[in-house]
Amino acid sequence: MATIAILKEREKQIYHKGEQAFDMTCEKKSLAGSVSQRACVFCGSRVVLYPIADALHLIHGPIGCASYTWDIRGALSSGPQLHRMSFSTDLKEKDIIFGGEKKLYGSLVRLIDKYSPNAAFVYATCIVGLIGDDVDSVCKRVSDEKGIPVLPVHSEGFKGTKKDGYKAACEAMAEIVGTGSTEGISPLSINIIGEFNIAGEAWTIQDYYERMGLEVVSVFTGDGRVERIKRSHGASLNVVQCSGSMTYLAEIMNKRYGIPYIRVSYFGIEDMSKALYDVAEHFEDHPSIMEKAQNIVREEIENIQPELKRYKKALSGKKAAVYVGGAFKVFSMIKALRSVGMDVVLAGSQTGNRDDYKLLREMCDDGTVIVDDANPLELSKYCIEKGADLFIGGVKERPIAYKLGIGFCDHNHERKLSLAGYSGMLNFAREVYSSVKSPVWKFAPGKKFS
Amino acid sequence: MKALENVEYKATSNACKLCSPLGASLVFRGIEKSVPLLHGSQGCSTYIRRYLISHFNEPVDIASSNFTEETAVFGGSANLILAVQNIIKQYDPKFIGVATTCLSETIGDDVPMILSDYHKKNSGTKSPLIVSVSTPSYSGTHIDGFHGAVKAAVNSISAKEDLEAKHINLFPGMLSPADYRHIKEIFKDFGADHVMLPDYSQTLDGPLWSEYQKIPEGGTSIKQIISMGSAVASIEFGRILAEDESAGKLLQNRFKVPCHSLGLPIGVNETDVFFDAISKITGKPVPEKYIGERGRLIDSYVDGHKYVFEARAVVYGEEDLVVGLASFLSEIGVIPVLCATGGKSGHLKNKLCQVVEDFESRGIVTLEGVDFVDIGDAAKKLSPDFLIGNSKGYKTARELNRPLIRVGFPIHDRMGGARILHIGYKGAQQLFDTISNTIIASRQDASPVGYTYM
Ligand code: SF4
Ligand code: SF4
Numbered sequence: 001m002a003t004i005a006i007l008k009e010r011e012k013q014i015y016h017k018g019e020q021a022f023d024m025t026c027e028k029k030s031l032a033g034s035v036s037q038r039a040c041v042f043c044g045s046r047v048v049l050y051p052i053a054d055a056l057h058l059i060h061g062p063i064g065c066a067s068y069t070w071d072i073r074g075a076l077s078s079g080p081q082l083h084r085m086s087f088s089t090d091l092k093e094k095d096i097i098f099g100g101e102k103k104l105y106g107s108l109v110r111l112i113d114k115y116s117p118n119a120a121f122v123y124a125t126c127i128v129g130l131i132g133d134d135v136d137s138v139c140k141r142v143s144d145e146k147g148i149p150v151l152p153v154h155s156e157g158f159k160g161t162k163k164d165g166y167k168a169a170c171e172a173m174a175e176i177v178g179t180g181s182t183e184g185i186s187p188l189s190i191n192i193i194g195e196f197n198i199a200g201e202a203w204t205i206q207d208y209y210e211r212m213g214l215e216v217v218s219v220f221t222g223d224g225r226v227e228r229i230k231r232s233h234g235a236s237l238n239v240v241q242c243s244g245s246m247t248y249l250a251e252i253m254n255k256r257y258g259i260p261y262i263r264v265s266y267f268g269i270e271d272m273s274k275a276l277y278d279v280a281e282h283f284e285d286h287p288s289i290m291e292k293a294q295n296i297v298r299e300e301i302e303n304i305q306p307e308l309k310r311y312k313k314a315l316s317g318k319k320a321a322v323y324v325g326g327a328f329k330v331f332s333m334i335k336a337l338r339s340v341g342m343d344v345v346l347a348g349s350q351t352g353n354r355d356d357y358k359l360l361r362e363m364c365d366d367g368t369v370i371v372d373d374a375n376p377l378e379l380s381k382y383c384i385e386k387g388a389d390l391f392i393g394g395v396k397e398r399p400i401a402y403k404l405g406i407g408f409c410d411h412n413h414e415r416k417l418s419l420a421g422y423s424g425m426l427n428f429a430r431e432v433y434s435s436v437k438s439p440v441w442k443f444a445p446g447k448k449f450s
Numbered sequence: 451m452k453a454l455e456n457v458e459y460k461a462t463s464n465a466c467k468l469c470s471p472l473g474a475s476l477v478f479r480g481i482e483k484s485v486p487l488l489h490g491s492q493g494c495s496t497y498i499r500r501y502l503i504s505h506f507n508e509p510v511d512i513a514s515s516n517f518t519e520e521t522a523v524f525g526g527s528a529n530l531i532l533a534v535q536n537i538i539k540q541y542d543p544k545f546i547g548v549a550t551t552c553l554s555e556t557i558g559d560d561v562p563m564i565l566s567d568y569h570k571k572n573s574g575t576k577s578p579l580i581v582s583v584s585t586p587s588y589s590g591t592h593i594d595g596f597h598g599a600v601k602a603a604v605n606s607i608s609a610k611e612d613l614e615a616k617h618i619n620l621f622p623g624m625l626s627p628a629d630y631r632h633i634k635e636i637f638k639d640f641g642a643d644h645v646m647l648p649d650y651s652q653t654l655d656g657p658l659w660s661e662y663q664k665i666p667e668g669g670t671s672i673k674q675i676i677s678m679g680s681a682v683a684s685i686e687f688g689r690i691l692a693e694d695e696s697a698g699k700l701l702q703n704r705f706k707v708p709c710h711s712l713g714l715p716i717g718v719n720e721t722d723v724f725f726d727a728i729s730k731i732t733g734k735p736v737p738e739k740y741i742g743e744r745g746r747l748i749d750s751y752v753d754g755h756k757y758v759f760e761a762r763a764v765v766y767g768e769e770d771l772v773v774g775l776a777s778f779l780s781e782i783g784v785i786p787v788l789c790a791t792g793g794k795s796g797h798l799k800n801k802l803c804q805v806v807e808d809f810e811s812r813g814i815v816t817l818e819g820v821d822f823v824d825i826g827d828a829a830k831k832l833s834p835d836f837l838i839g840n841s842k843g844y845k846t847a848r849e850l851n852r853p854l855i856r857v858g859f860p861i862h863d864r865m866g867g868a869r870i871l872h873i874g875y876k877g878a879q880q881l882f883d884t885i886s887n888t889i890i891a892s893r894q895d896a897s898p899v900g901y902t903y904m
Contacts, residue, residue, distance in 0.1 A: 009536075033515070033533030033540075035495075036496070040496070061552075062552045064587050068468075068501050069497070127553060396503055399509040445659070446658065
């Protein structure tokens, strides 16, 4: 069998728990030629802002960046669907030479006239950063002329990693926050941040909080609306999901408006329940909120427990590999997988930081491999060596798993299945079960390594 | 900001095209033991990988030279060399195909020079063959990248060596793995040797692995590409491509290999032309098997002609595919009322006139350089019965409330995109059955009676 060697420059981005001292490197630009699974700054911005459904999203650059991101996210809207369109200035050679400002201006004005959005985001891609278009002043001018916020998103792909894209998106959004009236907002109110309403997840979460007696002022950016974002600074608490993508916005809102924030996760029974309790604790002067949270947790768990038990029985002792974008998601996945009896043999992320990996090390069992910014060869190598039965990742990881005869679950922004909350946990378990237990793996020629 | 007054510019909304390095990557995936490398930022290669994976459902490893801010300012040669070295260390390839991106083109990296320097410094070491192609997306679509990469490979390695060689070169264009397999089958049945470039029939549609493969098996070998200069003839598919300085023409000019430019062999007419060409070049008759296939196909045309006659179709996609489909549709009596593409060769209408009877008098609308909003707007006025093209037309089809017949690339909302057969009598048979059945199904669904016999 072909041996898979690890590139020397990447050795420190891989850690074998129990076999070596922890000295992991992370938060580096991907190594040229290593076939990273990561995308770019633009990708980070697009992911975060995508669900704002009544805004125009115009990608300023040649066509590729827009083509490849046309409607690939599973973020649902209860109303307008403008976010599912893919607009691009589609720069041509002469625009590259003479600059794309005119084209940007013309495109923006026409699109705004045609679709009447409540705001517009203009994503500057690599080439725009290079040719030096003054995107800010075009946006400002159109904003003045059309009377809606027109926000530049500085997401030139080469200027960093996906994380920098999150930041650029937060900066753009921070311009809208605080521009609306906060009249009538209850003191018992929150914003849900870092939740993108993949397959309707934000609706599930919002429902829990409302059942606790809280007002949800805005969801960022799931099922997003400009008007809600404008008045979101009227909320008493920001509840931030996922370490990577939107903590920065919560920090800005904390500085500007004094709104405190807490971090939560909505994946798995354990984290979901903790999220509700943590939020309830924040409103400790209103004990009824905690009471209601406890009732929700009890009821919901009772509902899913019988079916969950059945899956757990079937899945006990099976091994999983987890490689997703954000490290926070990995933590939740590990807990969720354990709750259905599975062990995690490979854990990694595209964007984890040192603290994330430290925590990950603590959570993992001996023998687990932890990887930062991995590539297909490394992922395959450890799946084979560790005998994984299941891979949790995004579309790019799917064929790696399938070629090796391993089950796969999509846990990326592209999925169409809600995995958040209690009902999501059941969906997750059901999906893991239907993949791992499918009889088709019996035909896989390489199954000798499991 | 006075200069901004000109408001004629229009954005592209829901593009009916992709960018050039995607096409080039696909070609490089169809060469044996090859790894594609995009010279630019990480995002381009990751997005292109993601896109190809959702169609082919196969691992698609495409490396990136991974520009940083400094690279964008000071040039990408160091990154390119590092990427090449890392690919060699990890993949041990025989071939690396480098395609530029908008970014490296704009900063003006001289990729051929960087690579030749690298070769000079590393002469003597066992390094893979490296071929580069210039694919700035702002001046072309994925199809330009595709043909560009084929030509670059031929240009840099084909030679006239073997004077005894009897094989035919085939440049099939961007077809499905199933199409590629069918082409190989046809040549085999003719008893004719051939070299096809590219050939991702295995590398992008293979079985599960019993052990790990860094680079999937299959693809056109370097030896075969070298031998293309010695072939008895070349056949290339694509009436639009025929206008280009293609790989086939390059071999004709350089090595006097006669080039036959044919349409994509979709439907009886264009497939006949293909079989005739092989027959003529080899001096061998069309194998019985295909006479049988053709016979059965025409028999089915007759059986089903009433269902499809004067049905109205919206056809979209890559230009050559549009021409091929329009030719097929019009031979069965379907009117391709709208033929649309995101490409902009300037030849679409002219080529359609060659294959669609009474083109002018039927008032067929031809649109070049358009997006799906334009296509939807035009289609609305033409009351089509169905749409035929890739998955990207789904939204439009849904808005028009008409069925979409999925062909071409990408198919990412159905299983089996890689297994769609478009070409040959067999491909026409499958298309014909699908189209007739789609029409029959919509009539059946709309009927208050729900007849169960035809
Ligand atoms: S259009 Fe250019 S910059 Fe955009 S993805 Fe394609 S190659 Fe990259
Ligand atoms: S790296 Fe740059 S050009 Fe490529 S997809 Fe990202 S923003 Fe677009």
